Amino acid sequence: MGVTIKDVAKKAGVSIASVSRVINDSKPVAPETKEKILKVIKETGYKPNAMARGLKKNESGLIGLITPDMENGTFAELVKGIESVIEKNSMNLIVSNSKGEIERELRELHIFKEQQLDGIIFSGVKFTKKHKEYFDRYKVPTVVVSQKFPGSGLPYVDIDNYKAAYQAVDFLIKNNHQQIAMVRGPFYDKSAGKQRYNGYFEALKDAGLKVNSSFVKEGNFTIKSGYQAMEKILSENEMLPTAVFAASDRMAIGVLDCCLDNNLKVPEDISIIGFDDIELATVVRPKLTTVRVDHSKLGEKSVELLLNKIKKNKDSESFYEADFEIVERETVKKLT
Amino acid sequence: MGVTIKDVAKKAGVSIASVSRVINDSKPVAPETKEKILKVIKETGYKPNAMARGLKKNESGLIGLITPDMENGTFAELVKGIESVIEKNSMNLIVSNSKGEIERELRELHIFKEQQLDGIIFSGVKFTKKHKEYFDRYKVPTVVVSQKFPGSGLPYVDIDNYKAAYQAVDFLIKNNHQQIAMVRGPFYDKSAGKQRYNGYFEALKDAGLKVNSSFVKEGNFTIKSGYQAMEKILSENEMLPTAVFAASDRMAIGVLDCCLDNNLKVPEDISIIGFDDIELATVVRPKLTTVRVDHSKLGEKSVELLLNKIKKNKDSESFYEADFEIVERETVKKLT
DNA sequence: CTGAAAGCGCTTACAG
DNA sequence: CTGAAAGCGCTTACAG
Numbered sequence: 066m067g068v069t070i071k072d073v074a075k076k077a078g079v080s081i082a083s084v085s086r087v088i089n090d091s092k093p094v095a096p097e098t099k100e101k102i103l104k105v106i107k108e109t110g111y112k113p114n115a116m117a118r119g120l121k122k123n124e125s126g127l128i129g130l131i132t133p134d135m136e137n138g139t140f141a142e143l144v145k146g147i148e149s150v151i152e153k154n155s156m157n158l159i160v161s162n163s164k165g166e167i168e169r170e171l172r173e174l175h176i177f178k179e180q181q182l183d184g185i186i187f188s189g190v191k192f193t194k195k196h197k198e199y200f201d202r203y204k205v206p207t208v209v210v211s212q213k214f215p216g217s218g219l220p221y222v223d224i225d226n227y228k229a230a231y232q233a234v235d236f237l238i239k240n241n242h243q244q245i246a247m248v249r250g251p252f253y254d255k256s257a258g259k260q261r262y263n264g265y266f267e268a269l270k271d272a273g274l275k276v277n278s279s280f281v282k283e284g285n286f287t288i289k290s291g292y293q294a295m296e297k298i299l300s301e302n303e304m305l306p307t308a309v310f311a312a313s314d315r316m317a318i319g320v321l322d323c324c325l326d327n328n329l330k331v332p333e334d335i336s337i338i339g340f341d342d343i344e345l346a347t348v349v350r351p352k353l354t355t356v357r358v359d360h361s362k363l364g365e366k367s368v369e370l371l372l373n374k375i376k377k378n379k380d381s382e383s384f385y386e387a388d389f390e391i392v393e394r395e396t397v398k399k400l401t
Numbered sequence: 402m403g404v405t406i407k408d409v410a411k412k413a414g415v416s417i418a419s420v421s422r423v424i425n426d427s428k429p430v431a432p433e434t435k436e437k438i439l440k441v442i443k444e445t446g447y448k449p450n451a452m453a454r455g456l457k458k459n460e461s462g463l464i465g466l467i468t469p470d471m472e473n474g475t476f477a478e479l480v481k482g483i484e485s486v487i488e489k490n491s492m493n494l495i496v497s498n499s500k501g502e503i504e505r506e507l508r509e510l511h512i513f514k515e516q517q518l519d520g521i522i523f524s525g526v527k528f529t530k531k532h533k534e535y536f537d538r539y540k541v542p543t544v545v546v547s548q549k550f551p552g553s554g555l556p557y558v559d560i561d562n563y564k565a566a567y568q569a570v571d572f573l574i575k576n577n578h579q580q581i582a583m584v585r586g587p588f589y590d591k592s593a594g595k596q597r598y599n600g601y602f603e604a605l606k607d608a609g610l611k612v613n614s615s616f617v618k619e620g621n622f623t624i625k626s627g628y629q630a631m632e633k634i635l636s637e638n639e640m641l642p643t644a645v646f647a648a649s650d651r652m653a654i655g656v657l658d659c660c661l662d663n664n665l666k667v668p669e670d671i672s673i674i675g676f677d678d679i680e681l682a683t684v685v686r687p688k689l690t691t692v693r694v695d696h697s698k699l700g701e702k703s704v705e706l707l708l709n710k711i712k713k714n715k716d717s718e719s720f721y722e723a724d725f726e727i728v729e730r731e732t733v734k735k736l737t
Numbered sequence: 738c739t740g741a742a743a744g745c746g747c748t749t750a751c752a753g
Numbered sequence: 754c755t756g757a758a759a760g761c762g763c764t765t766a767c768a769g
Contacts, residue, residue, distance in 0.1 A: 069763085120761090
């Protein structure tokens with residue numbers, strides 16, 4: 066096959082130990098010896114075999130990412146953030162798409178264990194007992210991203226979804242909206258589903274507004290589901306909402322499309338606020354007012370937390386909550 | 402650390418060879434022996450160490466993807482296609498972002514060699530002598546995607562960019578457009594840059610139309626660059642084009658934005674056709690007419706070619722050219 | 738500063 | 754059908 070450490074040792078007339086020392090710079094080597102070795106390495110194009118090293122050192126240099134969805138407009142940004150810090154640490158990123166299916170997720174997790182990944186960045190939606198068994202048994206360092214799993218003992222990187230949703234709805238209220246609908250996500254998704262709904266609910270409550278159950282419809286974060294949810298809101302209500310809060314930009318865009326198709330002007334007839342600030346938000350017309358989340362930052366932070374965990378191997382639960390901010394664009398109108 | 406093959410062998414009262422045989426199903430093992438072993442594996446949660454196996458078998462089960470751009474709306478789809486077939490083969494995908502920088506690209510390539518990747522899916526834009534040296538020396542099975550590198554000897558998966566561009570422009574011509582501008586990519590990008598321009602050029606020529614050099618501006622495939630290119634076209638020409646062909650949807654959307662900002666109605670005042678059919682194309686208003694490329698398919702095919710190459714290790718150049726089709730939406734008007 | 742040797746966790750002829 | 758042993762390509766005490 067390729068050239069091995071043995072080959073270069075022989076060619077340089079030294080022991081493999083010396084070669085190992087120079088490629089890892091792990092122990093002093095006499096200058097002349099070093100030079101000889103370096104020369105041979107250059108000539109032969111020798112590259113150390115990471116599997117052999119990994120086997121010996123018990124580390125693979127590999128980090129795994131499990132994501133339920135690569136098409137939500139958030140994935141590329143997240144990966145970008147992850148990549149940037151992984152690269153600095155000379156590691157590599159393995160990506161895997163669970164498609165939101167628990168079976169698939171678990172399977173990947175086990176494969177990751179076999180591949181001896183040094184750590185996992187886990188973006189799932191549920192945390193079942195099978196998950197618990199897995200993490201208890203194998204103890205692969207893991208941080209969850211864009212989600213929290215209380216009781217899992219896993220560190221997480223997320224935003225305060227409750228607070229962000231609360232502020233989004235409060236923003237609508239401050240713009241004098243009172244009839245506020247919501248297209249929410251499924252409740253089994255604690256962060257983007259439940260918490261964002263809770264924020265909506267409390268914001269209304271605190272403003273003395275009551276939540277109208279025919280004003281809240283469930284979607285699954287896709288554009289299409291947002292469209293369908295809005296159709297229901299439109300058809301089920303005599304008195305239409307003046308504003309709608311969608312738990313994701315994609316759903317917000319579905320809402321927007323639906324409004325447009327039904328001859329409702331945005332924001333003249335109806336205001337919309339989304340969540341995430343994906344690129345789509347700025348190309349759609351009118352441009353979407355939304356709450357900005359820096360997914361690239363989430364990615365970076367999750368690797369940082371993970372690296373800490375790998376090194377110190379502390380079991381202490383830790384976490385990071387990123388900032389968010391409401392970015393005003395063109396889909397929310399101030400009522401007079 | 403974890404439980405090893407030795408542990409399960411001891412616990413089951415057999416040799417490690419037998420354990421190896423049952424986990425790999427590589428040779429017949431007596432039913433009772435097998436059962437004992439399986440039982441111990443289940444109890445202990447034993448997972449074979451892929452690095453040890455890989456070292457021995459000289460294969461890592463890892464495929465690497467090098468991409469210059471993760472934010473072009475095409476990446477997620479490509480990865481999705483790649484993932485789907487990689488998964489079927491129980492392999493894993495390592496992704497790496499070169500950001501279009503040759504240095505970074507080369508560095509990744511070398512890391513991939515160290516990591517003993519079984520194969521590489523390479524999406525680059527240039528093929529330098531350093532690339533050549535690399536592939537000549539290490540012979541890591543590689544297929545290039547969304548690009549061709551004639552003379553590299555590397556198989557590729559792409560579409561016929563010349564033909565697709567030709568047809569896009571011809572579509573405009575058939576709609577009676579004669580003043581056709583183009584926002585092209587850089588020429589060092591042979592596929593999406595040069596070939597698409599060539600298609601534009603020839604289509605005009607074959608229709609007896611002459612190409613007006615102040616009608617063609619260069620962008621770098623981003624929305625912003627499309628916007629800027631269109632600004633130039635607008636400012637430098639007395640007589641405006643009636644249609645513009647953009648070498649990517651993102652640039653087309655930039656063109657669209659620019660038109661809208663300059664009170665030009667699309668498609669009433671000016672028609673636009675893009676290239677790629679990314680998701681953005683359908684959410685923008687008016688919806689973008691474009692040439693559809695199935696990037697997911699490109700991803701699948703590239704892995705298939707790669708797997709063939711890994712298995713047979715034939716050096717014969719091979720390739721796959723995917724279909725494309727023009728999808729009519731709302732940005733092209735038929736002139737009367 | 739240097740090298741011989743053990744060992745990381747597997748697979749696979751080889752012998753029985 | 755089964756096991757002892759060699760060996761994949763490294764790193765790292767250990768001895769010098």
